[in-house]
Amino acid sequence: MMNLSRAVVRSFATTASRRATATSKDQIEKGYFEIRKVQEHFQKKDGKPVFLKGSTFDSVLYRVTVALALVGIGGMGKLFWELSVPQKDE
Numbered sequence: 001m002m003n004l005s006r007a008v009v010r011s012f013a014t015t016a017s018r019r020a021t022a023t024s025k026d027q028i029e030k031g032y033f034e035i036r037k038v039q040e041h042f043q044k045k046d047g048k049p050v051f052l053k054g055s056t057f058d059s060v061l062y063r064v065t066v067a068l069a070l071v072g073i074g075g076m077g078k079l080f081w082e083l084s085v086p087q088k089d090e
Contacts, residue, residue, distance in 0.1 A: 042053050052059055 042050055044053075046053075052062060
C-alpha cells in the first residue's frame, strides 16, 4: 500500500513539473528576460563583491560610507580619550 501511494505522488509531481515547464516564450513576460540579464551581471565570477558590481556610483557610495564610519570611530576615540585623561588646570 505504501508503494502505491509513493507511485501516485511521484506521478503527480512529475506531471506538475512538466506542465510548469511547458510554457512558450509568448506566455512569459518581457520583464522576466530583463531581470535574468541583470541577475547574470551580478552573478559573474569576477572577484568583486556584489555591492560593488553595479556602477561607479556604488563604488563612490561605498567609499563615502567607509570614510564616514572611520570619522565616527575617530570621534569616539577622541571622546573616550578626553573623558578618560584628566585635564590639567593651569
